[in-house]
Structures are given as C-alpha cells and as structure tokens.
Amino acid sequence: MFVRFHGVRGSNPTCDVRTWHYGGNTPCVEVETPAGYRIIIDGGTGLRSLGRGAGWGPDSVPIQASWLMSHYHWDHIQGIPFFPPLYEARNRFQFYGLKPDGGGGIEATLQGQMLRPYFPVDMSLLVAAQAFKDVEPESRWQIEDATVEAVPLNHPQGCLGFRIETDQGVVVYATDNEPGDPKGDDAVRHLARDADLLIYDSQYPPAMLRHRQGWGHSSWLEGVAVAKSARARALVLFHHDPDSDDASIGRFVQMAREQWPETCAAAEGLQAAVRTPAVAFESTSPRVGPRVTTRLPVRVRGRRSDGSPMDAEGFLVNLTLTGTYVVVPDTPELSSEVEVTLLESDQLAAAMPGHVVRVDRDPDTGLPGVGIVFRLEEEIRRLTEKR
Ligand SMILES: [Zn+2]
Numbered sequence: 001m002f003v004r005f006h007g008v009r010g011s012n013p014t015c016d017v018r019t020w021h022y023g024g025n026t027p028c029v030e031v032e033t034p035a036g037y038r039i040i041i042d043g044g045t046g047l048r049s050l051g052r053g054a055g056w057g058p059d060s061v062p063i064q065a066s067w068l069m070s071h072y073h074w075d076h077i078q079g080i081p082f083f084p085p086l087y088e089a090r091n092r093f094q095f096y097g098l099k100p101d102g103g104g105g106i107e108a109t110l111q112g113q114m115l116r117p118y119f120p121v122d123m124s125l126l127v128a129a130q131a132f133k134d135v136e137p138e139s140r141w142q143i144e145d146a147t148v149e150a151v152p153l154n155h156p157q158g159c160l161g162f163r164i165e166t167d168q169g170v171v172v173y174a175t176d177n178e179p180g181d182p183k184g185d186d187a188v189r190h191l192a193r194d195a196d197l198l199i200y201d202s203q204y205p206p207a208m209l210r211h212r213q214g215w216g217h218s219s220w221l222e223g224v225a226v227a228k229s230a231r232a233r234a235l236v237l238f239h240h241d242p243d244s245d246d247a248s249i250g251r252f253v254q255m256a257r258e259q260w261p262e263t264c265a266a267a268e269g270l271q272a273a274v275r276t277p278a279v280a281f282e283s284t285s286p287r288v289g290p291r292v293t294t295r296l297p298v299r300v301r302g303r304r305s306d307g308s309p310m311d312a313e314g315f316l317v318n319l320t321l322t323g324t325y326v327v328v329p330d331t332p333e334l335s336s337e338v339e340v341t342l343l344e345s346d347q348l349a350a351a352m353p354g355h356v357v358r359v360d361r362d363p364d365t366g367l368p369g370v371g372i373v374f375r376l377e378e379e380i381r382r383l384t385e386k387r
C-alpha cells in the first residue's frame with residue numbers, strides 16, 4: 001500500500017521560502033490500498049496538489065474514493081471547495097468523519113464553510129455523488145480491501161485518529177492530539193499498536209508544548225514515546241507549526257532519530273510504500289526552489305539507505321544560508337546527515353553539515369537531486385554565542 005503526503009503543515013498554510021522544503025500546505029494525505037482503491041484523509045490546502053496528481057484528473061473520470069475527516073478546523077477542510085473532482089457528476093465520494101459537537105452532522109458541517117458570504121457557490125454545485133457517514137468513536141468498518149478503525153483524540157471540539165489495516169500493512173493517522181490526558185494517551189497507543197507507519201502530530205518543540213496546554217497539539221518527543229510504547233515501526237512527524245522553518249523541523253528529526261532511528265518528517269511529495277515489515281520512503285516531486293541557479297562543482301559525503309558510505313562529486317544547483325539543492329550521481333538516505341564541500345574554492349573549503357530533506361530527480365538532467373538543509377544557522381549562532 002502507498003501513503004502520499006500532499007499537505008503537512010498545521011493550523012495555517014505558509015508560503016515562506018524558509019518552509020519550502022517540507023512545504024506549507026495544510027493536512028491532506030492519500031492512501032492507496034493494495035487493490036488500488038484510494039482513501040483521502042482530510043481536505044486541507046494540500047488537496048490541490050492531490051487533485052493534480054495521477055488518477056485524479058478529467059481523464060480518470062469516473063473516480064470512486066473514500067474520504068476520512070478527522071475534524072473540521074479550517075486547516076483540515078479548506079481545500080475541499082477547490083477540489084475539481086467534486087464538480088464532476090460521474091465521480092463518487094463516500095465521506096466518513098467525526099460527528100461534530102452540537103449542530104448538524106458531517107454533511108451540514110462541510111456545507112457550512114461554503115455558505116454565504118464565505119464562498120461564491122454552495123455545495124449544490126459540487127455535483128459529484130456524495131454520501132456522508134458520521135463515525136462513532138471506537139468503531140471499525142470496511143472500505144474495500146481496508147479495515148478502518150477510529151478513536152477519539154484529545155483536541156478542542158474533538159478529533160478522530162484513524163487506523164487503516166490492509167493485508168500489506170497498517171497505517172495510523174493521529175494528528176491534532178494533545179498528550180497528558182490518560183484516557184487519550186491510552187487511546188492513541190491502542191490505535192498505533194504494531195503499526196508499520198505512524199503519522200503523528202509533532203507541531204511544537206517539547207519545551208514549548210508545556211506552554212501550549214489546551215491548544216490540542218503534541219511534539220516529536222511524544223511521537224517517539226507513542227512509537228516506542230505502541231511498538232510502531234516508522235514514525236512520520238506531521239502537522240508542522242507555521243513558525244517552524246525547514247532548519248527547525250530538520251533539528252526535530254535529528255533529535256527524534258537519536259531515540260527512534262525510523263523517523264522522518266512529512267514533506268509535500270513524500271511517498272511511503274508500506275509492505276510489512278518494510279516501509280520505503282521516496283520523494284515523488286522535484287522541489288527546486290525559486291533561487292539563483294549555479295553550476296558549482298561540489299562533493300557530498302553521507303550514507304546510503306543500505307548504510308554504506310556515500311562520497312560523490314556533482315554540482316550545486318542553488319545555495320542559500322538555509323540549504324542547497326545538489327545533483328550527484330548517488331543517493332543518500334532521506335533524513336540522514338551529510339556534508340557538502342564546495343570544490344575549487346579556498347575560502348569555502350570547510351564542509352557544510354546538513355541533513356537530507358528530499359531525494360528526487362533533477363528535472364533538467366534526470367540525475368538524482370538531493371535537497372539538503374544546513375545546520376549553518378545553528379553553527380553561526382553557536383559561534384556568535386561563544387564570543
Ligand atoms: Zn490541525
């Protein structure tokens with residue numbers, strides 16, 4: 001089964017260049033079951049990129065898919081009115097979601113964001129066949145070749161976490177969850193039991209989480225604790241804070257990996273292929289930033305996915321204080337640490353440490369492209385503080 005990340009940012013979308021590598025769109029995850037049936041989880045602004053992906057365009061009509069809604073805060077629903085497949089009468093979507101506190105059910109709640117004067121057309125123009133089911137917490141049901149389980153998470157106005165089981169593996173989506181409530185903590189661990197892939201709310205740094213009580217979110221440290229006690233396999237940090245730039249998220253991953261090596265951070269275009277006991281990650285879309293391009297010779301030292309050392313010469317496509325995109329004829333492991341050295345340069349001969357945030361293919365050369373976020377800012381801060 002496949003899991004594709006289209007929106008990974010929490011609360012509010014960002015278009016700041018410093019959040020470019022992981023991406024600024026709000027939650028939307030696509031799951032493809034072994035039989036090829038598709039399940040969308042949440043409808044944040046990442047839904048726009050899902051809609052442009054293979055199998056969702058006009059050529060693929062009629063589309064049949066199911067949709068799991070964790071809850072109805074803006075960051076989880078805002079992409080829905082802009083999703084073209086909903087405007088095609090031959091498509092069919094089955095929605096399942098949290099029954100909201102008070103008011104109507106899932107259907108009325110989704111219609112609510114399209115009422116006047118919030119949106120120019122109402123839901124009656126979304127002519128795709130739609131069916132809605134309010135999900136009772138702790139229920140289990142079948143969607144084609146997948147079994148889905150929902151448990152309530154600890155979040156203001158409620159939220160559901162989902163567990164999707166297939167004969168190829170188990171994927172758990174548990175975001176918008178605040179730890180510290182014994183019942184909620186048990187529910188999350190129960191949901192994540194022996195999961196192959198655990199997608200977990202890691203919005204705040206652990207130190208900040210203490211000052212955000214009641215906001216309904218979590219940290220990478222909690223993600224590690226849940227993965228450990230639930231015996232989950234791969235941990236994906238999710239729902240990044242709008243104020244966390246690429247370098248910060250990179251640090252969270254590094255710290256989490258010291259305690260749980262199978263950790264990476266969700267990024268737009270990241271795909272996980274899940275087949276128990278293996279989970280393989282790859283980036284599916286190149287993400288060359290809007291930067292001045294160069295062709296400086298460069299050397300990259302790091303580690304491949306199989307653990308063997310990598311030492312390759314290539315060229316640098318662009319460079320900022322935050323990070324770089326290089327093209328080299330070899331591929332380091334996603335989220336691993338690397339060192340980049342500019343060749344033929346006396347002043348910049350020192351190796352620049354960083355970590356791999358993307359591994360894709362350079363659209364110009366077809367060679368492996370590697371997105372790296374430096375730890376330079378951290379280094380500079382350290383050196384400045386020393387003075
Ligand atoms: Zn959220």
Ligand SMILES: [Zn+2]
Pocket residue numbers: 071073155176216
């Ligand atoms: Zn929320």
